[in-house]
Amino acid sequence: AQSVTQLGSHVSVSEGALVLLRCNYSSSVPPYLFWYVQYPNQGLQLLLKYTSAATLVKGINGFEAEFKKSETSFHLTKPSAHMSDAAEYFCAVINTGNQFYFGTGTSLTVIP
Amino acid sequence: GAVVSQHPSRVICKSGTSVKIECRSLDFQATTMFWYRQFPKQSLMLMATSNEGSKATYEQGVEKDKFLINHASLTLSTLTVTSAHPEDSSFYICSATLFTPNYGYTFGSGTRLTVV
Numbered sequence: 001a002q003s004v005t006q007l008g009s010h011v012s013v014s015e016g017a018l019v020l021l022r023c024n025y026s027s028s029v030p031p032y033l034f035w036y037v038q039y040p041n042q043g044l045q046l047l048l049k050y051t052s053a054a055t056l057v058k059g060i061n062g063f064e065a066e067f068k069k070s071e072t073s074f075h076l077t078k079p080s081a082h083m084s085d086a087a088e089y090f091c092a093v094i095n096t097g098n099q100f101y102f103g104t105g106t107s108l109t110v111i112p
Numbered sequence: 113g114a115v116v117s118q119h120p121s122r123v124i125c126k127s128g129t130s131v132k133i134e135c136r137s138l139d140f141q142a143t144t145m146f147w148y149r150q151f152p153k154q155s156l157m158l159m160a161t162s163n164e165g166s167k168a169t170y171e172q173g174v175e176k177d178k179f180l181i182n183h184a185s186l187t188l189s190t191l192t193v194t195s196a197h198p199e200d201s202s203f204y205i206c207s208a209t210l211f212t213p214n215y216g217y218t219f220g221s222g223t224r225l226t227v228v
Contacts, residue, residue, distance in 0.1 A: 034217075043118070043205055043221035044156075090155065094217070098209045099146060102155045 002027040002093040004074075006103035014111045019063075019078040021106045023091030026072065033074045034092045034100070035065055044090070050074060061085070086110045114140050116208050118220030125196055125227055133191045133223045135206030141186035142208035147179075150203040150222075159204075162189040196227040 007022040025031050032051050036044040048059025055067040065076045074091065091103040115138040125131050135145055143164045148156040160181055161169040168181035178200075180192040189208075193200055206220040 036219075041203075041222075041224060044219040046217075097161070098144060098217070099158050099161060100148070100156070100207070100217070101158070104155045 004091045004103040010107045012109040013081045019081045021076040023074045032094045036090045038088045081110045114218040116218045116220045122224045130194045135189045137187045137208045145189040145208045148205045198227045
């Protein structure tokens, strides 16, 4: 069975600082991993996905994530936080039936 | 690209009434769609898998008689919350899969249900 764990339900960074959101996965097979962003009262927007190609995945809005099999991690990073990055971020894994299993989410606050 | 339209975006209903939420794939055919529920400040939880032309598959703990799912065509799945109660108030999101080389998955914009 696949699952993901997001460490830290709340992360605060200063504007311009590095953003690091942590996600660890558990999977008995090579996983497909995703990061989504959700703004208040809105749906999910795909930031990036890992589908067993390059281990360093670049997404939208300057975000990227690195798949590290040895650490079973897929942490999301952005070199310089912007005020508009404040949102809820979800890491997710998909099973062979195309069903998503989401982490508990990390709320990102950007301090001016 | 693959677009999933969900309607309505917000709905308020009285206790005991039923509410129908629609999920449409606009530019592709989706034999399978998925319904998720998100309680405030919580993550999304899979409720059920909707299969075109057959019965939906529900996750453990989800009442199939309360959350009726119909996937009558390749572009439309509906979720009906029957005899709604305040505890059913939640954010409901659907998703559909487009099997492309890039393995695309698209989510609807969600429906905020408030039962008063």
